Amino acid sequence: AQSVTQLDSQVPVFEEAPVELRCNYSSSVSVYLFWYVQYPNQGLQLLLKYLSGSTLVKGINGFEAEFNKSQTSFHLRKPSVHISDTAEYFCAVSSPAGNKLTFGGGTRVLVKP
Amino acid sequence: NAGVTQTPKFRVLKTGQSMTLLCAQDMNHEYMYWYRQDPGMGLRLIHYSVGEGTTAKGEVPDGYNVSRLKKQNFLLGLESAAPSQTSVYFCASSEAWAGQPQHFGDGTRLSIL
Numbered sequence: 001a002q003s004v005t006q007l008d009s010q011v012p013v014f015e016e017a018p019v020e021l022r023c024n025y026s027s028s029v030s031v032y033l034f035w036y037v038q039y040p041n042q043g044l045q046l047l048l049k050y051l052s053g054s055t056l057v058k059g060i061n062g063f064e065a066e067f068n069k070s071q072t073s074f075h076l077r078k079p080s081v082h083i084s085d086t087a088e089y090f091c092a093v094s095s096p097a098g099n100k101l102t103f104g105g106g107t108r109v110l111v112k113p
Numbered sequence: 114n115a116g117v118t119q120t121p122k123f124r125v126l127k128t129g130q131s132m133t134l135l136c137a138q139d140m141n142h143e144y145m146y147w148y149r150q151d152p153g154m155g156l157r158l159i160h161y162s163v164g165e166g167t168t169a170k171g172e173v174p175d176g177y178n179v180s181r182l183k184k185q186n187f188l189l190g191l192e193s194a195a196p197s198q199t200s201v202y203f204c205a206s207s208e209a210w211a212g213q214p215q216h217f218g219d220g221t222r223l224s225i226l
Contacts, residue, residue: 004155006155009153032211032212034214041219041220042219042220043117043203043205043217043218043219043220044156044203044205044215044217045217046214046215049212049214051212090155090156094211095211096211096212097211100158100161100171100172101146101158101215103155103156103157104155105153105154105155106153106155
């Protein structure tokens with residue numbers, strides 16, 4: 001069975017400051033990893049994904065994430081946030097041969113001016 | 114470019130009533146999914162479908178039924194609504210299971226009184 005833990009339920013951050021959202025997963029097999037963003041009253045949108053290859057993955061809107069197999073982590077970072085980055089962020093995992101996408105509990109990011 | 118469309122957007126039901134949520138996608142995707150989103154729990158998979166005429170149970174299927182009579186539509190039914198089914202429901206679709214991103218609708222907010 002797979003599981004995903006997002007260590008912070010809420011992250012307040014000032015505009016133009018960096019932000020890091022932590023994600024740890026557990027799985028007995030190899031994994032695919034995803035970060036999705038949900039803006040208020042909308043569905044989820046894909047930010048980035050890791051399938052294989054380079055462990056540093058770049059996504060949309062200036063976000064990037066690093067896959068660390070030894071620490072079973074996939075933390076999301078942005079060097080300078082904007083007010084428009086206020087949203088909820090979800091980490092998710094699946095296996096190449098799996099039959100479902102497992103989501104973490106989400107991290108709410110509130111960007112303050 | 115509609116993507117994934119969910120109807121209705123909001124609904125209030127009384128305990129014991131039934132209703133059907135409709136999901137339609139115009140991307141010719143094979144796979145479709147129904148999730149529920151509850152605070153702090155991320156998204157949990159209710160049922161999914163890997164093609165027209167097929168359905169399968171996800172993580173939390175009890176109290177729900179689904180049908181995929183046409184490739185573009187995926188219906189979620191509540192036969193006898195319970196207050197525990199108060200949630201936001203999301204439909205998603207994708208080209209394949211593991212490595213492909215899922216495309217989400219904007220959700221249906223359902224309250225059971």
